[in-house]
Amino acid sequence: MKLRTSLLITFAALTLAACTNPNRFGGGEGGGDPFANGANGAIAGSVSDPSSPAYFQQAVGDRVLFAVDQSTLSPEGRATLDGQAVWLLQNADYTAVIEGHADERGTREYNVALGARRADAARAYLVSQGVPSSRLQVVSYGKERPIEICSDEACYGQNRRAVTVLAGGLSS
Amino acid sequence: MMYRVLCTLLAVGAITFAPTLTRAQSGPLRIEITEGVIEPLPIAVPDLVAETAGSAEMGAQLARVIAADLTGTGLFRELPGSAFISQIGDFGAPVQYADWKAINAQALVTGAVNVSGNQINVKFRLYDVFSGAELGEGLQFSGTVDGWRRIAHKVADVVYSRITGEGGYFDSRVVYVSETGPKDNRRKRLAVMDYDGANVQYLTGSEDIVLAPRFSKTGDRVLYTSYETGFPRIYVLDVGSVQQRVLENNVGTMSFAPRFAPDGQTLVYSVSQGSNTDIYSMNINSGATTRLTNTPAIETAPSFSPDGGRIVFESDRSGSQQLYVMPAGGGEATRISFGEGRYGTPVWSPRGDLIAFTKQSKGRFHVGVMRIDGSEERLLTASFLDEGPTWSPNGRVIMFARETQGADGRSTLYSVDITGRNLRAVRTPEGGSDPSWGPLQP
Numbered sequence: 001m002k003l004r005t006s007l008l009i010t011f012a013a014l015t016l017a018a019c020t021n022p023n024r025f026g027g028g029e030g031g032g033d034p035f036a037n038g039a040n041g042a043i044a045g046s047v048s049d050p051s052s053p054a055y056f057q058q059a060v061g062d063r064v065l066f067a068v069d070q071s072t073l074s075p076e077g078r079a080t081l082d083g084q085a086v087w088l089l090q091n092a093d094y095t096a097v098i099e100g101h102a103d104e105r106g107t108r109e110y111n112v113a114l115g116a117r118r119a120d121a122a123r124a125y126l127v128s129q130g131v132p133s134s135r136l137q138v139v140s141y142g143k144e145r146p147i148e149i150c151s152d153e154a155c156y157g158q159n160r161r162a163v164t165v166l167a168g169g170l171s172s
Numbered sequence: 173m174m175y176r177v178l179c180t181l182l183a184v185g186a187i188t189f190a191p192t193l194t195r196a197q198s199g200p201l202r203i204e205i206t207e208g209v210i211e212p213l214p215i216a217v218p219d220l221v222a223e224t225a226g227s228a229e230m231g232a233q234l235a236r237v238i239a240a241d242l243t244g245t246g247l248f249r250e251l252p253g254s255a256f257i258s259q260i261g262d263f264g265a266p267v268q269y270a271d272w273k274a275i276n277a278q279a280l281v282t283g284a285v286n287v288s289g290n291q292i293n294v295k296f297r298l299y300d301v302f303s304g305a306e307l308g309e310g311l312q313f314s315g316t317v318d319g320w321r322r323i324a325h326k327v328a329d330v331v332y333s334r335i336t337g338e339g340g341y342f343d344s345r346v347v348y349v350s351e352t353g354p355k356d357n358r359r360k361r362l363a364v365m366d367y368d369g370a371n372v373q374y375l376t377g378s379e380d381i382v383l384a385p386r387f388s389k390t391g392d393r394v395l396y397t398s399y400e401t402g403f404p405r406i407y408v409l410d411v412g413s414v415q416q417r418v419l420e421n422n423v424g425t426m427s428f429a430p431r432f433a434p435d436g437q438t439l440v441y442s443v444s445q446g447s448n449t450d451i452y453s454m455n456i457n458s459g460a461t462t463r464l465t466n467t468p469a470i471e472t473a474p475s476f477s478p479d480g481g482r483i484v485f486e487s488d489r490s491g492s493q494q495l496y497v498m499p500a501g502g503g504e505a506t507r508i509s510f511g512e513g514r515y516g517t518p519v520w521s522p523r524g525d526l527i528a529f530t531k532q533s534k535g536r537f538h539v540g541v542m543r544i545d546g547s548e549e550r551l552l553t554a555s556f557l558d559e560g561p562t563w564s565p566n567g568r569v570i571m572f573a574r575e576t577q578g579a580d581g582r583s584t585l586y587s588v589d590i591t592g593r594n595l596r597a598v599r600t601p602e603g604g605s606d607p608s609w610g611p612l613q614p
Contacts, residue, residue: 069492071447097402104355104575107516107530107559108383108606109429110486110493112404113442113449113470116426120447139403140426140444144381149355151556151577 115140
């Protein structure tokens with residue numbers, strides 16, 4: 001069992017390094033996909049290794065949250081993105097796809113556009129902190145990929161997010 | 173499973189015409205839908221007479237589909253076969269009007285079916301019982317046996333049309349997104365079905381998210397959005413061959429919300445670049461694009477007027493989602509929605525007189541209609557989440573998706589009359605969303 005687990009993590013790391021398709025990465029968040037780089041998924045490296053994606057996700061924080069129908073960064077969100085910018089500048093091999101998401105309380109097309117605004121707000125802030133824009137891409141999932149599924153604000157607040165998903169390194 | 177149907181519309185020979193049409197228009201068999209129907213019209217639809225050995229079962233099935241189409245409108249009430257005094261054993265024999273009058277049948281549909289190998293032929297007549305006369309002439313349809321439901325729909329369309337004076341909508345198809353799985357792991361694939369949920373055919377796999385398929389005016393092609401590349405991109409799919417191709421694949425942008433112009437050559441859609449979303453048009457053959465809106469706001473969900481001259485769309489340029497109308501080539505837009513709440517997903521009616529929309533107000537979602545100048549707004553539905561209306565070919569019925577609340581939420585297709593009556597779930601094998609109603613089939 002222990003062997004299986006470590007193999008799984010190794011495979012997850014390989015998948016992470018090889019794949020640049022954000023649909024594979026963020027799309028399955030919380031959905032039971034063991035390779036998804038999401039809130040509940042396995043992720044490469046150890047959180048105790050500051051250069052690992054696991055550290056980025058859990059210690060730095062890979063996501064910022066938004067108010068209803070807004071794409072303005074909160075002070076907490078900017079602080080998280082400050083940390084992301086520092087990490088990305090120190091770990092220059094990584095690129096990232098920033099996923100924008102909306103809660104379910106909106107129409108489908110509008111939420112795709114709203115998710116784009118949120119992802120772009122995070123992207124623009126990272127660029128303002130010195131991260132080369134060539135290392136960042138954005139994608140919006142609208143309301144298609146919630147991580148929390150209850151129908152109240154406790155869940156909606158977690159779903160209104162922009163998640164910085166690390167992708168294959170520049171040198172790989 | 174694209175069955176071949178070669179329906180022909182032929183007058184049945186040697187059948188007498190109704191004495192006068194004015195009789196029918198002023199008589200009890202006329203349903204004026206716009207005035208609001210309180211009491212559904214009683215109609216009898218006996219099993220069609222089998223003209224060949226072994227076609228009795230087909231005769232019964234045809235009658236069931238014809239009756240289901242008519243009662244499904246909410247305008248008709250079917251009389252049970254157990255109440256019949258007369259039986260229809262011979263399509264050519266005179267109708268015993270007194271027997272049908274006695275059970276208060278106001279309309280009677282009789283028919284005969286002939287199955288020969290792979291071919292089916294259906295004849296039918298419609299009677300105005302209280303006038304004691306046929307309403308319109310007898311007709312027959314021919315096709316292949318596997319297209320039998322289409323023939324039933326065609327019969328029902330003629331009956332509906334003669335009694336209401338409106339075009340029918342039963343022999344039509346709907347493209348939609350078929351959904352399975354919980355909200356946080358939902359799988360979506362494109363599907364097309366008959367308007368009543370029968371004959372579902374899947375058009376894509378569920379590996380990638382697909383959104384909002386939209387039929388062309390003739391129903392031959394479907395525009396939709398897929399995440400196949402990892403980013404939302406617009407695609408066109410040929411319904412017959414199920415071949416699809418991406419229409420725009422510009423790195424650094426996302427494209428979605430496509431919809432055909434009536435000419436079938438032009439489409440409108442949204443492009444997100446940076447934080448901004450605007451509406452563009454594209455010539456589907458050349459790929460040439462034109463930007464139609466140019467504001468920092470979200471502009472999306474465009475839909476053409478039936479004459480192709482104007483586009484209705486949603487924009488949050490005022491600070492919240494509202495509906496606007498602009499010329500098809502772009503230019504100054506006029507806001508048409510002014511009620512309380514947010515308005516999105518506008519769709520122009522096939523008659524050109526109404527706009528259907530989704531409205532969010534006080535925590536509820538509604539599907540509604542308004543005139544094209546925004547007046548006479550009328551909400552038809554209300555729930556936790558109603559969204560994405562589409563018009564029946566005759567402009568009388570709207571189909572939309574309703575998602576239920578909570579962790580076990582599921583999306584189901586519904587239809588509702590534009591009067592707000594007759595809300596009904598459309599039965600599909602899996603969950604459904606984003607319906608787009610195609611044309612009445614030839």
